[in-house]
Amino acid sequence: xxxxxxxxxxxxxxxxxxxxxxxxxxxxxxxxxxxxxxxxxxxxxxxxxxxxxxxxxxxxxxxxxxxxxxxxxxxxxxxxxxxxxxxxxxxxxxxxxxxxxxxxxxxxxxxxxxxxxxxxxxxxxxxxxxxxxxxxxxxxxxxxxxxxxxxxxxxxxxxxxxxxxxxxxxxxxxxxxxxxxxxxxxxxxxxxxxxxxxxxxxxxxxxxxxxxxxxxxxxxxxxxxxxxxxxxxxxxxxxxxxxxxxxxxxxxxxxxxxxx
Amino acid sequence: xxxxxxxxxxxxxxxxxxxxxxxxxxxxxxxxxxxxxxxxxxxxxxxxxxxxxxxxxxxxxxxxxxxxxxxxxxxxxxxxxxxxxxxxxxxxxxxxxxxxxxxxxxxxxxxxxxxxxxxxxxxxxxxxxxxxxxxxxxxxxxxxxxxxxxxxxxxxxxxxxxxxxxxxxxxxxxxxxxxxxxxxxxxxxxxxxxxxxxxxxxxxxxxxxxxxxxxxxxxxxxxxxxxxxxxxxxxxxxxxxxxxxxxxxxxxxxxxxxxxxxxxxxxxxxxxxxxxxxxxxxxxxxxxxxxxxxxxxxxxxxxxxxxxxxxxxxxxxxxxxxxxxxxxxxxxxxxxxxxxxxxxxxxxxxxxxxxxxxxxxxxxxxxxxxxxxxxxxxxxxxxxxxxxxxxxxxxxxxxxxxxxxxxxxxxxxxxxxxxxxxxxxxxxxxxxxxxxxxxxxxxxxxxxxxxxxxxxxxxxxxxxxxxxxxxxxxxxxxxxxxxxxxxxxxxxxxxxxxxxxxx
Numbered sequence: 092x093x094x095x096x097x098x099x100x101x102x103x104x105x106x107x108x109x110x111x112x113x114x115x116x117x118x119x120x121x122x123x124x125x126x127x128x129x130x131x132x133x134x135x136x137x138x139x140x141x142x143x144x145x146x147x148x149x150x151x152x153x154x155x156x157x158x159x160x161x162x163x164x165x166x167x168x169x170x171x172x173x174x175x176x177x178x179x180x181x182x183x184x185x186x187x188x189x190x191x192x193x194x195x196x197x198x199x200x201x202x203x204x205x206x207x208x209x210x211x212x213x214x215x216x217x218x219x220x221x222x223x224x225x226x227x228x229x230x231x232x233x234x235x236x237x238x239x240x241x242x243x244x245x246x247x248x249x250x251x252x253x254x255x256x257x258x259x260x261x262x263x264x265x266x267x268x269x270x271x272x273x274x275x276x277x278x279x280x281x282x283x284x285x286x287x288x289x290x291x292x293x294x295x296x297x298x299x300x301x302x303x304x305x306x307x308x309x310x311x312x313x314x315x316x317x318x319x320x321x322x323x324x325x326x327x328x329x330x331x332x333x334x335x336x337x338x339x340x341x342x343x344x345x346x347x348x349x350x351x
Numbered sequence: 352x353x354x355x356x357x358x359x360x361x362x363x364x365x366x367x368x369x370x371x372x373x374x375x376x377x378x379x380x381x382x383x384x385x386x387x388x389x390x391x392x393x394x395x396x397x398x399x400x401x402x403x404x405x406x407x408x409x410x411x412x413x414x415x416x417x418x419x420x421x422x423x424x425x426x427x428x429x430x431x432x433x434x435x436x437x438x439x440x441x442x443x444x445x446x447x448x449x450x451x452x453x454x455x456x457x458x459x460x461x462x463x464x465x466x467x468x469x470x471x472x473x474x475x476x477x478x479x480x481x482x483x484x485x486x487x488x489x490x491x492x493x494x495x496x497x498x499x500x501x502x503x504x505x506x507x508x509x510x511x512x513x514x515x516x517x518x519x520x521x522x523x524x525x526x527x528x529x530x531x532x533x534x535x536x537x538x539x540x541x542x543x544x545x546x547x548x549x550x551x552x553x554x555x556x557x558x559x560x561x562x563x564x565x566x567x568x569x570x571x572x573x574x575x576x577x578x579x580x581x582x583x584x585x586x587x588x589x590x591x592x593x594x595x596x597x598x599x600x601x602x603x604x605x606x607x608x609x610x611x612x613x614x615x616x617x618x619x620x621x622x623x624x625x626x627x628x629x630x631x632x633x634x635x636x637x638x639x640x641x642x643x644x645x646x647x648x649x650x651x652x653x654x655x656x657x658x659x660x661x662x663x664x665x666x667x668x669x670x671x672x673x674x675x676x677x678x679x680x681x682x683x684x685x686x687x688x689x690x691x692x693x694x695x696x697x698x699x700x701x702x703x704x705x706x707x708x709x710x711x712x713x714x715x716x717x718x719x720x721x722x723x724x725x726x727x728x729x730x731x732x733x734x735x736x737x738x739x740x741x742x743x744x745x746x747x748x749x750x751x752x753x754x755x756x757x758x759x760x761x762x763x764x765x766x767x768x769x770x771x772x773x774x775x776x777x778x779x780x781x782x783x784x785x786x787x788x789x790x791x792x793x794x795x796x797x798x799x800x801x802x803x804x805x806x807x808x809x810x811x812x813x814x815x816x817x818x819x820x821x822x823x824x825x826x827x828x829x830x831x832x833x834x835x836x837x838x839x840x841x842x843x844x845x846x847x848x849x850x851x852x853x854x
Contacts, residue, residue, distance in 0.1 A: 198665065210710075213744060215745050332390070342556060345663075348553075
């Protein structure tokens with residue numbers, strides 16, 4: 092008979108900000124998998140910390156904001172992360188612990204200060220929208236290069252920059268709401284420029300990567316805009332105070348730690 | 352019928368006073384202090400030197416737009432660190448005028464160390480009851496609550512927490528006295544109560560919480576039989592709040608395993624429905640005209656202790672032990688023929704429980720379960736196993752949760768207890784919630800006794816009107832037989848509206 096919570100969805104984690112973050116060195120290989128693998132390798136960091144601002148633009152024009160801090164330990168499918176919501180005031184103190192695995196879906200727990208307890212998040216349907224935004228849980232999961240097969244579709248220009256256009260298809264071992272995705276990877280620095288996700292032949296979501304900056308040797312998009320092509324709404328995720336390879340302790344990524 | 356009273360005994364003035372009191376609190380916490388810029392960006396191609404001397408050869412030239420970390424300011428110079436992607440960090444001096452502070456570029460530590468944080472809200476609620484009961488014909492009850500928690504973390508390993516509630520109520524559910532309650536043992540809700548006053552010491556593997564705090568156990572959602580350190584306020588039996596306890600909690604975490612030990616020097620009882628109000632149902636068979644009187648409570652001496660092991664990984668599995676007192680009282684009823692009254696005395700029986708809890712995610716559903724064996728160390732109370740089994744599933748924007756609460760009596764003994772937990776036993780339970788967008792949600796929760804003698808159904812719509820304001824409208828339907836714990840409240844169906852300002 093606990094009081095019903097205003098927040099009723101479980102939450103995945105905003106760890107990896109693109110399907111594969113960014114690389115620096117240009118590979119001469121045209122092989123799609125090598126391009127993606129190199130991009131992933133170049134974006135590896137022991138840890139990461141940032142402040143995120145999520146702005147949801149509803150079709151009606153209303154804008155909702157949420158802000159949080161994120162700390163991540165580890166990289167690419169084997170990381171642990173904690174998100175702590177800072178604003179709006181009603182969700183201040185809500186914390187999420189996500190433990191990622193390469194061979195299965197992540198384990199997730201949410202600490203809710205209003206009821207002073209943690210609870211495991213049911214997350215069978217990863218197409219569920221993250222806090223009602225245009226990002227789904229799956230969009231925010233870390234991806235590993237080995238979970239997909241690749242095809243180089245050709246070359247394209249995004250925002251005046253030459254890109255490789257790579258189609259990615261989840262392997263049978265990987266469950267996904269999407270039939271396939273197309274990712275545009277910049278040739279100059281291996282940064283992701285755009286990701287378009289398809290259900291059958293129909294594009295359903297488009298993610299644009301903007302405000303690219305080189306931080307501690309890792310090219311990082313600071314503004315990510317996800318558009319729900321069916322609903323006509325979009326959500327912008329802005330990263331602030333991004334920092335890699337910070338000194339984080341394993342003990343910060345436990346159920347005991349997220350209540351503090 | 353008594354007239355509709357929203358603000359009795361001049362409480363309107365009190366509510367206004369509380370609102371005024373809260374205004375400065377709100378202003379105090381409305382804005383968190385801005386952090387000084389710890390990152391900066393080069394406004395033009397900027398030479399960087401070993402020493403603060405422009406006559407020397409620069410060690411490098413920062414390109415326009417380069418981000419640097421500020422170590423400190425020294426007069427007209429900044430000592431900065433530039434992270435070279437190829438050669439690593441390099442530290443030197445640049446002229447202050449050539450940099451612009453840029454917190455958004457990249458961050459130094461945003462560690463909570465040294466941070467003062469706060470969260471709170473002001474909540475105004477009106478509850479309407481369309482039906483009267485034998486003891487209560489008040490049809491509208493208004494509640495007002497201000498809650499604030501403050502956290503200070505002077506060091507990474509140390510945190511202080513303090514929190515308080517200030518309340519007002521239109522139906523005499525709150526004490527008149529202005530005192531700070533620290534025991535939570537009163538019949539009425541205190542006007543001002545200390546909600547939290549604790550210190551937490553943390554190392555990589557150990558957490559020690561000392562003081563007034565909340566301790567919650569369990570993996571299930573609608574009922575938690577293992578949650579023994581969590582007394583509640585049952586002034587509204589279907590809309591309860593947890594009460595804090597005072598003591599020491601130590602937790603040891605090693606990988607996926609955690610071990611928790613709790614010691615409380617004294618027990619904190621649950622707060623029962625007021626005997627002259629609608630959530631106290633007059634038992635069938637009581638002679639008409641008999642007055643019910645609260646003769647107080649007998650609180651036990653001695654402390655409470657417990658331990659819990661929890662594995663959190665692919666699945667959650669835990670076991671717990673509790674040795675203390677039942678926070679739900681036994682009720683001793685005696686008839687005073689001279690006073691024509693039924694006198695009720697509360698006492699708190701010794702209790703020892705052994706609990707198990709589980710949360711197992713599968714590809715189809717998450718299985719959640721809890722069981723606790725309630726035993727009576729002095730062989731005076733009934734002994735039983737209370738268990739919950741729930742299946743939870745997320746489908747699109749829906750979260751569905753359904754299950755069963757069961758009870759198995761292992762040693763039957765006579766006695767009367769306020770059975771808020773057992774009262775939902777032998778019931779089917781369910782909950783469904785839907786997220787309609789970033790600002791709106793809808794939820795339904797219900798329970799129905801398997802013998803059909805009692806049920807409740809609760810629906811709620813909640814919408815954020817702005818970043819700080821939230822409106823919640825809810826309705827509760829109750830039905831059943833007067834001999835059933837839920838059914839006895841069949842005249843307490845109600846609707847409520849609350850407006851909350853979070854800050």
